[in-house]
Amino acid sequence: MRKGWLGVAAAGALAALTIAMACLDASVPRAKAASASAGKRAGGDQDDAAIAAVEGRLEAGRKTFRFETFGDEAFWGGTLKLHQAIEGQAHGGVGPGVSPRTALAVGLKVDVDALPKQVVDALEAGQVNLDDPATTLLLLKQNAVVGVTGFPDEQGNLRAIGIQCALCHSRVDDSLAPGVGHRLDGWSNQDLDVGAIVNLSPDLSAVASLLGVDEATVRTVLKSWGPGRFDAELFMDGKAFRPDGKTAATLIPPAFGLSGVNLHTWTGWGSVTHWNGFVANLEMHGQGTFYDPRLDDATKFPVAAAHQFGHVRNDPDRVTPKLADLHLYQLALEAPRPPDGSFDPAAAQRGDALFGGKAKCATCHVRPLFTEPGWNVHTPAEVGIDGFQASRSPDGRYRTTPLRGLWTHPARGFYHDGRFATLRDVVDHYDGLLSLGLSDPEKADLAEYLKSL
Ligand code: HEC
Ligand code: HEC
Numbered sequence: 247m248r249k250g251w252l253g254v255a256a257a258g259a260l261a262a263l264t265i266a267m268a269c270l271d272a273s274v275p276r277a278k279a280a281s282a283s284a285g286k287r288a289g290g291d292q293d294d295a296a297i298a299a300v301e302g303r304l305e306a307g308r309k310t311f312r313f314e315t316f317g318d319e320a321f322w323g324g325t326l327k328l329h330q331a332i333e334g335q336a337h338g339g340v341g342p343g344v345s346p347r348t349a350l351a352v353g354l355k356v357d358v359d360a361l362p363k364q365v366v367d368a369l370e371a372g373q374v375n376l377d378d379p380a381t382t383l384l385l386l387k388q389n390a391v392v393g394v395t396g397f398p399d400e401q402g403n404l405r406a407i408g409i410q411c412a413l414c415h416s417r418v419d420d421s422l423a424p425g426v427g428h429r430l431d432g433w434s435n436q437d438l439d440v441g442a443i444v445n446l447s448p449d450l451s452a453v454a455s456l457l458g459v460d461e462a463t464v465r466t467v468l469k470s471w472g473p474g475r476f477d478a479e480l481f482m483d484g485k486a487f488r489p490d491g492k493t494a495a496t497l498i499p500p501a502f503g504l505s506g507v508n509l510h511t512w513t514g515w516g517s518v519t520h521w522n523g524f525v526a527n528l529e530m531h532g533q534g535t536f537y538d539p540r541l542d543d544a545t546k547f548p549v550a551a552a553h554q555f556g557h558v559r560n561d562p563d564r565v566t567p568k569l570a571d572l573h574l575y576q577l578a579l580e581a582p583r584p585p586d587g588s589f590d591p592a593a594a595q596r597g598d599a600l601f602g603g604k605a606k607c608a609t610c611h612v613r614p615l616f617t618e619p620g621w622n623v624h625t626p627a628e629v630g631i632d633g634f635q636a637s638r639s640p641d642g643r644y645r646t647t648p649l650r651g652l653w654t655h656p657a658r659g660f661y662h663d664g665r666f667a668t669l670r671d672v673v674d675h676y677d678g679l680l681s682l683g684l685s686d687p688e689k690a691d692l693a694e695y696l697k698s699l
Pocket of ligand 2: 512601605606607608609610611623624628629631644645646647649652659660661662663669672673676677692696
């Protein structure tokens with residue numbers, strides 16, 4: 247193909263292609279695609295087509311974030327048999343079953359918008375039996391348990407369950423009851439006890455053999471996590487505890503407010519889409535393709551290297567076709583603004599000036615991203631903490647956390663492992679580390695500013 251032709255025609259061809267694709271995609275309203283192709287002003291048709299296409303892709307990405315299991319029910323159901331624990335003996339499974347009360351107690355959330363009106367009315371009237379596992383099965387049938395999907399067999403019994411991104415990275419607004427409300431995508435589920443949920447499995451032998459330990463050890467490790475935590479590196483390096491004996495699990499971070507940010511995860515493993523591929527394949531156990539030869543480092547990642555986790559191939563690949571739209575949707579999730587009255591505006595304003603000045607925070611947390619544009623990671627010494635978690639990642643560093651929406655996750659503390667119980671504790675830490683000489687009122691103002699982001 248001649249280069250000159252390509253140069254002149256590329257823009258037009260791209261526009262035509264985008265429009266054609268938008269028309270093919272049933273989720274884009276035809277009228278919108280048509281108005282895009284009408285091209286009201288010169289140069290406008292391409293812009294409009296791009297925006298129309300993005301709308302459909304955002305919808306697709308949201309669907310993936312909320313509902314896509316990538317085939318991981320083969321692991322959570324087929325291998326771990328978690329569905330049997332949920333059903334309980336009375337419904338063809340094992341053990342007592344999981345009542346809605348137990349499910350809510352381990353931090354699972356119920357999407358009120360998925361429930362039929364009679365069920366909402368009955369819930370409001372207190373007429374739903376929250377102690378009966380049969381009610382949990384009903385909720386699963388309605389697809390109302392956030393981040394968990396039940397797969398029925400021909401008789402309508404549970405054959406398997408699968409999990410989604412929303413399990414860990416969504417909450418609900420508790421509009422109907424604690425744990426029951428409208429979805430809040432991207433919020434870290436600080437109530438979710440992943441370890442307790444996995445521990446319900448009647449058969450953890452697969453995890454035990456992967457890690458080369460016995461099942462009782464796996465159960466002890468899962469119990470040590472606690473709510474709001476998960477250990478994404480355990481399956482890579484087999485390290486369950488830190489040198490000080492505490493759990494190696496980190497906090498579940500929010501999945502909002504990430505656009506414009508280069509590296510992701512607490513330790514900067516890669517971009518959002520790198521991590522999405524990583525999680526979908528290696529943590530959720532979806533069936534896709536994943537490539538990251540850094541996991542071949544047998545000293546750092548003995549489990550991953552032994553099992554070739556950096557070279558995952560599945561046919562069909564159920565992850566890769568979802569990654570582009572999922573990425574787009576995640577970047578579109580803005581950090582929510584703090585509610586009025588949740589912080590003192592005058593103090594926050596004074597804290598704002600300190601953040602950019604005397605307290606030196608903005609040297610790393612560069613506004614408005616609140617992380618560095620560029621290679622946004624630091625050595626443990628630069629932030630004055632131990633290097634255990636950093637050493638479990640390829641670059642041995644900690645990523646400068648983008649700070650928006652801190653107010654949404656105060657329950658489990660701050661920094662990757664929640665070592666600082668409050669924002670004021672974080673400020674005290676920096677005051678000592680950087681010899682800032684902040685007065686008590688200045689520290690309070692800075693903490694108030696952090697609440698306002
Ligand atoms: C079992 C809980 C769990 C599930 C399910 C899960 N994540 Fe995460 N996610 C975590 C934890 C824990 C981390 C922090 C990992 C780390 O730093 O090592 C994380 C980190 C992230 C980050 C980085 C956030 C930041 O601040 O940079 C993104 C983005 C993300 N997850 C997206 C997803 C997507 C998309 C899915 C679904 C494909 C998903 N996660 C599924 C627990 C989960
Ligand atoms: C040298 C760069 C650097 C400077 C300077 C810096 N930070 Fe940080 N900040 C980081 C890194 C890296 C992390 C992640 C640490 C971790 O997770 O263990 C972080 C984490 C945080 C967190 C925790 C976020 C969360 O979600 O848990 C807060 C809050 C914070 N910083 C506020 C501040 C304030 C306030 C200042 C100024 C007093 C400041 N930082 C100065 C790099 C920096």
